[in-house]
Amino acid sequence: MMPLSQKHLLGIKDITADDINLILQTADNFKEVINRPIKKVPSLRDITVANVFFENSTRTRLSFELAEKRLSADVVNFSAAASSVKKGETLLDTVNNILAMKVDMVVMRHASPGAPHFLSRHIEANVINAGDGTHEHPTQALLDSFSIRERLGDVAGKKVAIIGDIMHSRVAISNIFALKKQGAEVMVCGPITLLPKYIKDLGVIVELDVQKALEWCDVANVLRIQLERMQIKYFPSLREYSLYFGINKERLNRLDKEITIMHPGPINRGVEINSDVADSEHAIILDQVENGVAIRMAVLYLLANRSS
Amino acid sequence: MQKRLILNAELLSITVDRLCQQLIENHQDFSNTVILGLQPRGIHFSDLLVDHLNKLTGKEITYGQLDTTFYRDDFRMRETPKAANATNIDFIIEDKEVILVDDVLFTGRTIRAALDAMMAYGRPKKVELMVLINRKYTRDLPISPDYIGKDVNTMETQRVLVDIGEGKKNKVWLINEEE
Numbered sequence: 001m002m003p004l005s006q007k008h009l010l011g012i013k014d015i016t017a018d019d020i021n022l023i024l025q026t027a028d029n030f031k032e033v034i035n036r037p038i039k040k041v042p043s044l045r046d047i048t049v050a051n052v053f054f055e056n057s058t059r060t061r062l063s064f065e066l067a068e069k070r071l072s073a074d075v076v077n078f079s080a081a082a083s084s085v086k087k088g089e090t091l092l093d094t095v096n097n098i099l100a101m102k103v104d105m106v107v108m109r110h111a112s113p114g115a116p117h118f119l120s121r122h123i124e125a126n127v128i129n130a131g132d133g134t135h136e137h138p139t140q141a142l143l144d145s146f147s148i149r150e151r152l153g154d155v156a157g158k159k160v161a162i163i164g165d166i167m168h169s170r171v172a173i174s175n176i177f178a179l180k181k182q183g184a185e186v187m188v189c190g191p192i193t194l195l196p197k198y199i200k201d202l203g204v205i206v207e208l209d210v211q212k213a214l215e216w217c218d219v220a221n222v223l224r225i226q227l228e229r230m231q232i233k234y235f236p237s238l239r240e241y242s243l244y245f246g247i248n249k250e251r252l253n254r255l256d257k258e259i260t261i262m263h264p265g266p267i268n269r270g271v272e273i274n275s276d277v278a279d280s281e282h283a284i285i286l287d288q289v290e291n292g293v294a295i296r297m298a299v300l301y302l303l304a305n306r307s308s
Numbered sequence: 309m310q311k312r313l314i315l316n317a318e319l320l321s322i323t324v325d326r327l328c329q330q331l332i333e334n335h336q337d338f339s340n341t342v343i344l345g346l347q348p349r350g351i352h353f354s355d356l357l358v359d360h361l362n363k364l365t366g367k368e369i370t371y372g373q374l375d376t377t378f379y380r381d382d383f384r385m386r387e388t389p390k391a392a393n394a395t396n397i398d399f400i401i402e403d404k405e406v407i408l409v410d411d412v413l414f415t416g417r418t419i420r421a422a423l424d425a426m427m428a429y430g431r432p433k434k435v436e437l438m439v440l441i442n443r444k445y446t447r448d449l450p451i452s453p454d455y456i457g458k459d460v461n462t463m464e465t466q467r468v469l470v471d472i473g474e475g476k477k478n479k480v481w482l483i484n485e486e487e
Binding site: 025028032038040043071304 | 375377378379380383384386388389390391392393394395400424425427428429430
């Protein structure tokens with residue numbers, strides 16, 4: 001078995017299709033582990049991981065923490081709200097202080113794109129990007145691929161439509177890279193104001209009519225409208241967005257096939273997705289959350305393996 | 309590379325038969341006994357063993373496969389990561405008599421990891437170890453087998469190649485690695 005090609009997981013753009021495959025295969029084994037009565041293995045018992053979160057997160061942070069604990073790593077948590085960052089400390093200083101306490105791996109979320117890349121050039125520890133601004137969110141894309149593979153058998157050859165706020169979404173970017181590397185076809189769909197101008201250069205199909213996107217795809221990955229990242233108005237109102245782009249039962253009933261619905265969370269019910277879809281058997285939203293722990297265990301395990 | 313045959317197909321089947329008889333002697337009707345084959349290579353031998361045991365006893369003996377990868381103590385010392393394999397255990401081993409089955413016993417580190425891994429499925433009443441090939445004088449840990457197919461005196465530089473299972477030649481070789 002080949003090790004990962006990278007020392008850090010900064011983005012899907014930097015890793016190879018073989019790396020993705022290795023992570024998904026390893027996650028299969030960890031998924032079995034987390035469904036045992038005793039969900040813990042001792043693999044990382046000599047590793048300390050710092051979860052450094054400069055931006056809010058519930059799911060990702062809990063998921064990483066559980067993954068670390070189920071691998072028996074020691075965990076320290078850090079959130080910017082309650083730290084010296086407020087007192088004016090720089091990112092590198094903050095992290096170097098944490099590393100001085102002998103930490104082997106850093107899981108970081110930051111509002112600035114490229115923050116984990118910057119960090120990885122200056123520190124010895126392995127860096128895992130848990131989301132950097134509007135840039136990448138690699139573990140989310142990996143768990144999305146894992147969930148598609150689990151539901152449909154394979155990612156290659158599948159048609160995946162990413163619907164919603166593409167412009168502000170790191171999930172969209174990482175998913176596009178991951179899906180293309182695995183041989184899937186990708187479409188993006190949303191209001192034209194929320195589609196980046198050069199998105200076509202990534203090799204995706206652009207569609208403005210959500211019903212056509214649903215007709216085309218095998219899997220619809222529905223994204224949240226990220227109001228907190230919007231400094232200006234990109235569409236008239238949430239109600240209008242919901243009318244034109246919201247996924248509801250009525251839209252799905254009009255299709256002559258069944259499609260799989262995904263959402264990276266947090267869900268805004270009644271905006272991008274209705275409850276009658278989010279809670280239906282077509283949605284694998286909670287499977288995605290479960291798979292997230294297995295994927296993060298695989299990433300931590302494989303990076304720790306590589307550090308020697 | 310020098311090869312020496314230590315078990316041929318005929319001797320192997322006699323050995324498997326003898327090991328089954330020993331197990332029957334100690335475990336009678338296997339009502340409270342489970343067999344765990346160790347992934348990845350031990351299961352070729354344990355498949356063979358359980359198959360024969362089922363025929364001899366006329367029962368379906370509780371059998372699972374255990375992977376030790378995540379419990380190893382040497383995983384970060386390797387150049388390349390060891391691929392994990394599936395663990396298939398759909399029963400609880402609480403209060404059972406467990407027979408761990410592997411193909412070759414060398415340093416004992418795999419068995420150490422297996423003992424840890426097994427505990428995730430309950431606290432067994434008793435654990436025994438069966439190996440097809442017991443390499444003598446090479447142990448790093450105080451572990452010794454209860455059932456042995458064949459004892460072999462080996463050196464650190466030698467390797468035991470177990471070529472058994474579906475579509476294989478059912479032979480066991482001792483190989484001298486070239487310096």
